[in-house]
Amino acid sequence: MIYLDNAATTFPKPEPVYEGMDKANRKYAVNSGRGSYKAAQKAAKVIDDTRMLIRKLVAADVIADVVFSPSITVALNQVIKGISWENNDIVYVSPYEHNAIARTLNSLSGIRVIELPINKKTFEIDIEKMKYLFAKDRPKAVFCTHISNVTGYILPVEKVFSEAKKYDAITVLDSAQSLGLIEVNSKKIDADIIAFAGHKTLYGPFGIGGFINISNISLNVVLTGGTGTDSLNLDMPEQNTTKYEPSSFNIVAIAGLYEALKCLDVNRNYQHERILTDYLVDNLNNIKGVTCFVPLDRNKHIGIISFVINGYKSDDVGMILDEDYDIAVRTGYHCAPYIHKYLDDKEYLGTVRIGVSQFNSKEDIKHLIKSINELTR
Amino acid sequence: MIYLDNAATTFPKPEPVYEGMDKANRKYAVNSGRGSYKAAQKAAKVIDDTRMLIRKLVAADVIADVVFSPSITVALNQVIKGISWENNDIVYVSPYEHNAIARTLNSLSGIRVIELPINKKTFEIDIEKMKYLFAKDRPKAVFCTHISNVTGYILPVEKVFSEAKKYDAITVLDSAQSLGLIEVNSKKIDADIIAFAGHKTLYGPFGIGGFINISNISLNVVLTGGTGTDSLNLDMPEQNTTKYEPSSFNIVAIAGLYEALKCLDVNRNYQHERILTDYLVDNLNNIKGVTCFVPLDRNKHIGIISFVINGYKSDDVGMILDEDYDIAVRTGYHCAPYIHKYLDDKEYLGTVRIGVSQFNSKEDIKHLIKSINELTR
Numbered sequence: 001m002i003y004l005d006n007a008a009t010t011f012p013k014p015e016p017v018y019e020g021m022d023k024a025n026r027k028y029a030v031n032s033g034r035g036s037y038k039a040a041q042k043a044a045k046v047i048d049d050t051r052m053l054i055r056k057l058v059a060a061d062v063i064a065d066v067v068f069s070p071s072i073t074v075a076l077n078q079v080i081k082g083i084s085w086e087n088n089d090i091v092y093v094s095p096y097e098h099n100a101i102a103r104t105l106n107s108l109s110g111i112r113v114i115e116l117p118i119n120k121k122t123f124e125i126d127i128e129k130m131k132y133l134f135a136k137d138r139p140k141a142v143f144c145t146h147i148s149n150v151t152g153y154i155l156p157v158e159k160v161f162s163e164a165k166k167y168d169a170i171t172v173l174d175s176a177q178s179l180g181l182i183e184v185n186s187k188k189i190d191a192d193i194i195a196f197a198g199h200k201t202l203y204g205p206f207g208i209g210g211f212i213n214i215s216n217i218s219l220n221v222v223l224t225g226g227t228g229t230d231s232l233n234l235d236m237p238e239q240n241t242t243k244y245e246p247s248s249f250n251i252v253a254i255a256g257l258y259e260a261l262k263c264l265d266v267n268r269n270y271q272h273e274r275i276l277t278d279y280l281v282d283n284l285n286n287i288k289g290v291t292c293f294v295p296l297d298r299n300k301h302i303g304i305i306s307f308v309i310n311g312y313k314s315d316d317v318g319m320i321l322d323e324d325y326d327i328a329v330r331t332g333y334h335c336a337p338y339i340h341k342y343l344d345d346k347e348y349l350g351t352v353r354i355g356v357s358q359f360n361s362k363e364d365i366k367h368l369i370k371s372i373n374e375l376t377r
Numbered sequence: 378m379i380y381l382d383n384a385a386t387t388f389p390k391p392e393p394v395y396e397g398m399d400k401a402n403r404k405y406a407v408n409s410g411r412g413s414y415k416a417a418q419k420a421a422k423v424i425d426d427t428r429m430l431i432r433k434l435v436a437a438d439v440i441a442d443v444v445f446s447p448s449i450t451v452a453l454n455q456v457i458k459g460i461s462w463e464n465n466d467i468v469y470v471s472p473y474e475h476n477a478i479a480r481t482l483n484s485l486s487g488i489r490v491i492e493l494p495i496n497k498k499t500f501e502i503d504i505e506k507m508k509y510l511f512a513k514d515r516p517k518a519v520f521c522t523h524i525s526n527v528t529g530y531i532l533p534v535e536k537v538f539s540e541a542k543k544y545d546a547i548t549v550l551d552s553a554q555s556l557g558l559i560e561v562n563s564k565k566i567d568a569d570i571i572a573f574a575g576h577k578t579l580y581g582p583f584g585i586g587g588f589i590n591i592s593n594i595s596l597n598v599v600l601t602g603g604t605g606t607d608s609l610n611l612d613m614p615e616q617n618t619t620k621y622e623p624s625s626f627n628i629v630a631i632a633g634l635y636e637a638l639k640c641l642d643v644n645r646n647y648q649h650e651r652i653l654t655d656y657l658v659d660n661l662n663n664i665k666g667v668t669c670f671v672p673l674d675r676n677k678h679i680g681i682i683s684f685v686i687n688g689y690k691s692d693d694v695g696m697i698l699d700e701d702y703d704i705a706v707r708t709g710y711h712c713a714p715y716i717h718k719y720l721d722d723k724e725y726l727g728t729v730r731i732g733v734s735q736f737n738s739k740e741d742i743k744h745l746i747k748s749i750n751e752l753t754r
Contacts, residue, residue: 001414001415001416003407003416005407005408005414005417008407008408008625009406009407009408009625011406011407011416012403012406013402013406017402018399018402018403021398021399021402021629022395022398022399025390025394025395025398025582026389026395029386029388029390029582029583030380030382030385030386030388030705031382031385031386031707035692035696036695036699036705036707037378037382037695037698037699037704037705037706038378038699038705039378039380039388039705040382040705070447070448070451070584070624070627071447071602071624071625071627072624073600073602073603073623073624074447074451074600074624076602077600077601077602098602098603099601099602099603099604099608099611099623100601100602100603100623100624102611103601103602103603103611103612103613103623104601104602106601106611106612107598107601107612199625205402205406205629206406206584206625206626206627206628206629206630207447207583207584207627207629207630221484223450223451223454224454224476224477224480224481224483224484225448225450225453225454225475225476225477225480225481225712226450226475226476226477226480226712227476227712228709228712231476231709231710231711231712231713231714231727232710232714232717233714234476234479234480234483234714235480235483235484236480246450246476246477246480247447247448247449247450247451247477248385248386248448248576248583249583250447250448250583250584250630251583252398252582252583252584253583253584253627253630315412318413318414319412321414322413322414322415326415327414328407328413328414328415328416328417329414330408330413332605332608333608333609334608335602335603335604335605335608336608337608337609337610337611340609350608
């Protein structure tokens with residue numbers, strides 16, 4: 001199988017991730033606890049060390065809490081439902097947001113969700129129009145994904161958030177497709193909260209995500225349960241991360257993420273994906289009948305390529321690539337509800353999406369190009 | 378290490394669990410999807426097969442939905458916060474409930490939580506008094522754990538729920554410490570919902586739990602996010618399990634649970650723990666200064682033993698057992714907020730808790746007894 005569904009989850013993972021998980025499983029997959037027995041202390045240390053590596057990766061200060069959740073989806077539920085909303089609050093979202101944000105905001109009542117404006121030709125955020133909208137309808141919060149999981153577009157999050165901060169808005173970055181692939185520097189991007197997924201561009205396993213509370217903003221508790229501490233208290237304990245971390249830690253997944261972070265090389269991954277992405281786009285653009293949804297400026301794009309083929313439903317392209325060429329891609333709307341009205345891909349029932357990883361070779365891409373060439377002939 | 382903290386999480390797991398997880402990691406740890414490429418279809422099949430094994434384990438009909446969550450805590454949040462409560466609704470809980478239930482109910486406003494009455498000498502549920510309370514204050518819902526995670530007491534859930542059903546109450550069983558160890562038969566126990574944890578008596582890994590919706594009662598959505606289907610819909614899709622399952626499936630954890638279920642032998646585990654439990658209780662009862670919190674009727678108790686030692690804080694006992702004898706136990710209040718007022722263990726700061734598993738030997742228990750004998754000498 002040539003696996004090109006890396007935007008859904010990166011596969012495979014680096015060997016130390018597998019080994020780290022198996023070792024954790026066999027040696028210390030117990031309930032962590034600092035004041036407890038040695039295996040539990042070991043688990044607690046791995047958790048602490050992993051928090052530290054995450055903090056370091058985004059250049060956050062040591063006081064920034066790294067909260068672990070079973071997934072970035074759960075993390076974003078905690079963040080979004082944890083904000084003290086008031087009636088008629090206005091929230092801005094980029095039109096590239098994922099349903100982890102879009103559906104979660106939609107589940108709240110009394111707030112108004114406004115999409116950031118985009119240029120309908122380049123599909124880029126229109127910063128000037130955004131400034132106008134902010135001035136007209138003051139943002140209470142702004143949610144912005146860093147890299148679109150549909151098109152690979154790198155959003156201008158520095159500009160979006162610095163403008164949002166003029167209105168004291170809460171700024172939340174979704175780094176699911178960026179952390180580990182491009183620089184995510186909390187000193188440069190004015191995000192109060194950075195949500196992260198373990199299993200995508202970080203090359204960790206399923207079962208671990210979270211958020212970095214850069215500004216340590218206080219959130220209401222969303223999920224409740226045991227914390228192993230303060231057990232007689234019917235409220236979640238108030239202390240920093242514990243408040244948002246009910247239930248046993250998934251130490252096996254955290255151990256996998258720890259190994260992934262230890263061997264992560266952001267620059268190497270970027271350079272590798274830069275080459276593969278550009279090569280793929282160049283070649284796709286040369287195939288008649290293929291429409292790519294890629295920004296004109298190549299530096300605003302990385303890793304993910306969405307396209308449609310004239311005369312084909314995207315699902316059918318996916319099926320043919322799987323069955324005839326053993327190439328795994330994802331097709332459809334990719335859990336991104338807003339953007340497709342701009343891409344105008346509904347007659348294709350969404351796009352064919354390629355996601356590359358550090359483990360893909362140029363040969364993989366050549367094989368894909370060849371297959372699509374045959375398919376469109 | 379002699380590991381006796383199995384009530385927190387069973388450790389180790391059967392070898393096929395480790396192997397199944399590693400294999401899933403290396404072969405098909407991708408985003409599942411029925412209409413997708415082959416590895417994704419394989420992941421989807423493992424998920425379906427695991428649901429089937431869970432359903433079979435509780436003798437549920439094929440129409441009962443098995444919903445997967447990252448943990449039983451998340452599952453119970455979905456269940457409890459998903460019920461359509463009305464003002465002044467009355468909820469009964471056993472005094473043995475875990476904070477996944479206690480704190481979650483406490484986070485709701487407008488409902489009244491009443492503890493089921495217990496006999497203060499035997500620590501058993503007082504069914505007659507319970508009947509009186511139900512008649513006086515009609516239950517909207519009744520939550521009952523099957524086996525106490527503090528004392529190992531097997532609660533009379535059949536009686537509790539059959540009485541609750543006379544009032545059409547919603548009945549929710551917490552099977553975290555029972556499923557896989559004793560019979561949990563949905564034909565005999567009138568539970569609308571059975572919540573389960575993968576990583577305890579089922580011997581699966583962290584990262585997977587859920588609930589079996591025996592009566593297929595409709596719950597409001599608690600967590601929102603991508604489902605890989607119906608992506609343009611800003612609400613969660615209505616279909617059965619999908620509604621409650623946002624985010625990518627943790628296929629590695631599910632593969633582990635699948636292997637655990639395949640090699641699970643409830644009767645063998647029960648018989649093994651029966652012997653170890655009785656042996657441990659007999660011996661602890663003979664040690665001067667040790668108070669065990671065990672029901673008189675041994676058949677109402679299995680697997681978990683809580684005790685205190687005169688003159689010792691329980692944490693100190695745990696520390697000594699770890700440092701001097703390499704025995705891992707759990708001490709404190711065990712995330713169970715209600716029961717300790719009956720156990721009257723506050724001067725000890727909670728109990729010392731032993732949890733045995735299929736992997737413990739009589740030698741392990743002998744070593745523990747010897748250690749406690751030395752400690753109390």
